[in-house]
Amino acid sequence: YGGISMSRLCFLRKRPNLYASVLLNPFLKRTFSTSQITRAKQHEADIAVVGGGAGGLSVATQLLEAEKDLKIVIIEPSSQHYYQPGWTFVGSGIFTKDQTVRPEASFIPPSTTWIKDKVTEFVPEENKISLSLGDYVRYKYLVVAAGIQINWDGVKGLKESIGKNGVCSNYGFDYCESTWEFIKETKSGSALFTQPVTPIKCGGAPQKIMYLADDYWTKQGVRKNIDIRFLTGTPSQFAAPDYAKELVKICDEKNINRNYKHNLIQIKPDQKIAVFKNLDTNEDVSFEYSFIHVVPPMSSPDFIKNSPIANQAGWVDVNKETLQHVKYSNIFSLGDCSSLPTSKTAAAVSSQAPILTANLLRDMKQLQPKYKYDGYTSCPIPTSYDKLMFCEFDYTLARKESTPFDQRKPRKIFFWMKQYLVPVIYWKGLLKGIWKGVRRPIEFKAEKPSS
Numbered sequence: 001y002g003g004i005s006m007s008r009l010c011f012l013r014k015r016p017n018l019y020a021s022v023l024l025n026p027f028l029k030r031t032f033s034t035s036q037i038t039r040a041k042q043h044e045a046d047i048a049v050v051g052g053g054a055g056g057l058s059v060a061t062q063l064l065e066a067e068k069d070l071k072i073v074i075i076e077p078s079s080q081h082y083y084q085p086g087w088t089f090v091g092s093g094i095f096t097k098d099q100t101v102r103p104e105a106s107f108i109p110p111s112t113t114w115i116k117d118k119v120t121e122f123v124p125e126e127n128k129i130s131l132s133l134g135d136y137v138r139y140k141y142l143v144v145a146a147g148i149q150i151n152w153d154g155v156k157g158l159k160e161s162i163g164k165n166g167v168c169s170n171y172g173f174d175y176c177e178s179t180w181e182f183i184k185e186t187k188s189g190s191a192l193f194t195q196p197v198t199p200i201k202c203g204g205a206p207q208k209i210m211y212l213a214d215d216y217w218t219k220q221g222v223r224k225n226i227d228i229r230f231l232t233g234t235p236s237q238f239a240a241p242d243y244a245k246e247l248v249k250i251c252d253e254k255n256i257n258r259n260y261k262h263n264l265i266q267i268k269p270d271q272k273i274a275v276f277k278n279l280d281t282n283e284d285v286s287f288e289y290s291f292i293h294v295v296p297p298m299s300s301p302d303f304i305k306n307s308p309i310a311n312q313a314g315w316v317d318v319n320k321e322t323l324q325h326v327k328y329s330n331i332f333s334l335g336d337c338s339s340l341p342t343s344k345t346a347a348a349v350s351s352q353a354p355i356l357t358a359n360l361l362r363d364m365k366q367l368q369p370k371y372k373y374d375g376y377t378s379c380p381i382p383t384s385y386d387k388l389m390f391c392e393f394d395y396t397l398a399r400k401e402s403t404p405f406d407q408r409k410p411r412k413i414f415f416w417m418k419q420y421l422v423p424v425i426y427w428k429g430l431l432k433g434i435w436k437g438v439r440r441p442i443e444f445k446a447e448k449p450s451s
Contacts, residue, residue, distance in 0.1 A: 006325065039137055045073035046140035046185055047360075049131060050119055052076025054346050054430055055145030055335035057107050058353040061433025064109055066361055075129070076404025079104055082173055083426055085346055088205055088216075088382075090217045091170040091179030092212040092294075094419065096230035101173065107431045119146070122307040124328045141330045141360060144309065148201050148336035148344060154297035161269035166291045170209055171201075175254070181371065182291050184215050187422055188225035189290025189368055192274055196297040197263045201336055203343045204238065204379035204391065206230075206295045214254050215384040228256045229287065233263035239343060240393040243381075246408045250383055259285075264294065299367040300337050312411050315339035320395070323356040329363065332356050342395060347378030350430050351437035376400055376437070380418045388414040392438075402438045 029293060043160040047063060049056045052074050052171065060072050091093040108114045121130040129137045142213065151172055152159045161167045195206035210230060217223040222261055238244035266275035274292055276285045290331045299305065305314030309331060316333035317326050320340055325331035334352040336344040359369035363411045375395030382388045387410035394400045429435030
């Protein structure tokens with residue numbers, strides 16, 4: 001009766017007051033119902049997309065733009081979508097945290113199937129993916145866009161101290177607000193800004209918050225009391241040398257100290273000491289801090305690095321030009337989890353997605369991949385609260401700039417673009433499949449199979 005089993009009815013009839021309340025209360029009737037949500041154990045897809053971030057959503061939408069009848073399954077466990085490039089501005093008081101999050105459901109293409117679950121295993125020989133709740137997906141093609149894994153436990157003491165006593169990071173939604181709080185609280189002492197030796201998402205982000213903090217402290221009149229130090233596990237200021245030279249000059253002008261090849265290995269919060277490994281000498285070097293912004297080490301997600309589709313470094317092993325897997329021709333990958341040797345940014349994804357989509361559609365028509373990704377990426381680095389250096393480069397690390405200005409020079413127009421224009425492009429363009437990057441858009445439907 002009303003979804004209540006006979007055994008439960010017998011139980012309830014012995015308790016008249018409870019029995020009456022259940023029969024009269026629809027909510028309680030549902031609570032006692034024995035009906036279950038049916039879960040299909042097997043899902044079939046023309047294309048399975050692992051990841052509902054910028055890469056997965058943009059590819060899914062662009063595929064449907066070209067072939068509206070494709071059966072696409074998107075596997076994404078999160079109910080929220082985060083605009084992660086905005087977290088630097090949250091950490092500097094420009095954005096609120098709420099400006100960087102929206103419901104994932106509002107970006108899932110309506111004709112696709114969203115499975116809100118996690119991947120546990122890839123079985124490429126069987127064209128199958130296993131999921132954590134027991135389901136599995138069989139696919140004809142697979143697109144892997146699962147992002148990057150942040151390893152908070154990769155630095156001893158970090159997980160316990162993050163968001164407390166001057167230890168902060170803009171690399172987590174739950175922590176970026178504390179960066180702004182600690183910047184405002186810091187009046188003197190040593191301010192450390194770190195970058196790990198591992199690949200990270202947005203290679204310029206470790207410096208972005210440093211320049212904004214410097215500008216804030218300068219305007220507050222306390223900068224002279226604060227020693228700022230940039231400690232990075234990498235051998236230089238920035239990957240692209242033309243921009244690196246200008247950033248070094250900016251550091252010199254701002255009196256920012258630098259230590260290259262210094263990788264953070266431990267936080268001692270009780271003593272306010274950060275321990276780094278000097279990668280040249282293998283010695284441990286300690287620095288006291290009043291404020292420390294930590295960029296944690298990162299890696300490919302565990303379910304990828306331990307799978308048959310990964311290379312030795314753990315990334316999805318794809319051709320750097322076609323984005324097609326080097327072993328399994330029906331697998332493609334883009335974004336942070338891929339082996340593409342370029343800076344891991346949303347701007348890179350915006351250029352990768354059209355290339356991947358076009359080449360996958362060609363493969364479906366038994367044509368060879370034709371389109372080539374040149375490694376284009378972009379990293380906008382604010383150097384103050386009103387100027388920004390707009391870094392654009394490719395696999396060669398040469399400048400590939402999209403404006404008529406010399407983008408090595410920080411400009412107000414670039415800061416305005418980052419604050420007001422880029423978020424709109426992300427939410428309304430990239431995730432909707434409309435924005436296909438700043439360079440050489442591709443018309444997919446013009447592609448016809450050869451006779």
